Amino acid sequence: MSDNNAMKSKRIYWASGIVSICGIIFEVLFGALGSYILGDGVKQYTLTISLFLTGMGIGSFLSERVMKKLVQAFIIIEFSVAFIGGFSAFLLFGVTAYLGSGSDAIFLYTTILVVGTLTGLELPILIRKANEIGVQINKSTARVLFSDYAGGLIGGLLFIYLFRPQFGLVKTAFLVAIINIIVALWVLYTFRKEITHLKMFSVIGGGLFILLLGGAMYGEEMAFSFEQKLYSDPIIYTEETKYQRIILTKEQGDLRLYLDGQLQFSSSDEYRYHETLVHIPMSLAERRENILVLGGGDGLALREIEKYEDPKNITLVDLDPRMVELAKNNPQLAKLNENAFENKKVNVVHKDAFDFMEEADGFYDVILVDLPDPNNETLNKLYTLEFYSLLRNHLNPGGMIMVQSTSPVFATEVYWTIDHTIGETGMNTENFHLDIPSFGNWGFVLASRNPIDISKININVETQYLSTELIPSLTKFGKDEDGTITKDDGQKVELKPNTLIRPNIIEKYEKAWRDY
The missing domain is CATH 3.40.50.150 (Vaccinia Virus protein VP39)
Structure with a gap:
């Protein structure tokens, strides 16, 4: 295998590890959103894991139909994961505020299934691409799966100890989506000679990056306005701690404390x-x-x-x-x-x-x-x-x-x-x-x-x-x-x-x- 192909294969393994980190963060993020919005954390995490894994199974099955233009397919998938996953938390608060009970659950569970399906499409495509550039199929599968599983552990730890306590749910979704876009653009650059519509993909990727960056900077403020509709009184303080979401409201001298949405x-x-x-x-x-x-x-x-x-x-x-x-x-x-x-x-x-x-x-x-x-x-x-x-x-x-x-x-x-x-x-x-x-x-x-x-x-x-x-x-x-x-x-x-x-x-x- 040439040095150029060796470099490309290494980037594929790195890409698989990074998108796996993003995938597991999205999965636990959806569980946390379900627990906060819908209550009963065990039930929501169970449904999240079940739906996400079901989606991955559907995605793996559908990947059999993707045999050509593998890099382009991977980039389209990453763009989709970034867009849907990035706006998931932001839109869920909006759905909860404006459409009410029932609609939020349908929106969340549909999002989990779709992102899970897209995640299930990623790895088989990367394995085929690694095999296509000269890596033996048994080695490419083992290495990509290793990157995937190791990335899963890292993603879970990052969500617990960094993203949720430091950035909250809405900003975390946008930041992880930005990582997906960066990976997609990195792969796009690596295989740029194989891309038939390089300029179009570059423009779309750049546009999504700017859109998600704007969401990371201002989305939490807009989501706060959605959340305000869930409470009868104006919110005067809000904080996402390691253990719960604290909200204080006040109207005409009446101070109220809510923990995870409960008065x-x-x-x-x-x-x-x-x-x-x-x-x-x-x-x-x-x-x-x-x-x-x-x-x-x-x-x-x-x-x-x-x-x-x-x-x-x-x-x-x-x-x-x-x-x-x-x-x-x-x-x-x-x-x-x-x-x-x-x-x-x-x-x-x-x-x-x-x-x-x-x-x-x-x-x-x-x-x-x-x-x-x-x-x-x-x-x-x-x-x-x-x-x-x-x-x-x-x-x-x-x-x-x-x-x-x-x-x-x-x-x-x-x-x-x-x-x-x-x-x-x-x-x-x-x-x-x-x-x-x-x-x-x-x-x-x-x-x-x-x-x-x-x-x-x-x-x-x-x-x-x-x-x-x-x-x-x-x-x-x-x-x-x-x-x-x-x-x-x-x-x-x-x-x-x-x-x-x-x-x-x-x-x-x-x-x-x-x-x-």
Whole structure:
């Protein structure tokens, strides 16, 4: 094989590795988009992988028809991947904002299948081209496949540690598409003598490069305007962290926090939620010196805890350090939480709550579970029998646990499954719910090793909503929310505990909230 052909074959291997990196980044990007826009990360990543691999299979099958002008075919494919993949995230936000639920899923899944098909076309064409210039077919196949698989690993790592945290979803799509264009132009230059319409391809490639570069520079701002339509109030802050998308909105003094599109609080009524979460267990606990808060990175639960003089140590465990930094440094959030993190009694730990409880060696008088609803596999483990058993094992005698437990009205079976799961640990439970205008009717489960006597609750700190006299009414549930759950045929539903092995709560949650 001549030196010129050897150089060309090496470039083919490099091209296969680079486009494989781009392909895997697009694949995981689509999974992340599906998780953020459509919810249920495990479901979306499963569908993404399935559709992408199906597309690759279709592309490999169709590649049998591409036997001539292989370089031109490869360049056309790369141009197509760059254009469709580059604008995928940008357009998905637009579809979600203007066409609504259902259309976004159809758009995303179609995009995954199309990009997967184009990706499946790439490698067989490169293998044929390597064979055409003199590389033995067994060697060309092995080397191109090696470049492909190695590129897949690199692409996944780049997305996790570079692209998503540094550039966000929209800009990442444009940047990866630009790499596809550069590879296409590089291959075009390498095989320029074989291209019959060199000038046309060069102009198209240059035009796409400029278009995608403009998207990388300004597309995120335009996508932000699409995203603004998804929220009723103006967005005043947005950030894509390593763990989640944080959004703050504000309208006429009402500050709202959203994590991955889910409302966490409204400043107009959050005190109802946090007073109930904190003061009921604090009032009943025999001691309240050592307090543990799981979640609560906004600092609002801390604000209520700090109304008591008893606590000596307050440990807050929140996975995302950026959320806590925002709660500390954002003037509006800091004002709302009354600079709760400045209290010297507060110790913040950035760790997964499950891992923290597994490794904890201390005991707590009050444990507050202020975590997002169990709408995916990651959060589900924080609503399992195993997790609640860990809480029980680190609860001092006479201690109290309070768990936010979603809505007993909108997700009745989910609420009572949480209560049943906690009860399976051997702890006693008591149920509370109240109306929070921004959320609707919301529920909590109080748990203790000892029997719970709500008549002993005495709210003796300053509150805006909660009072001692109000407590008994919070334990009363209507017939349509009281835990007597029946099927359509009238038979009673037997609740089963939610466990790591059988995470039955996710499907129930998704079904319950589908229409809200």
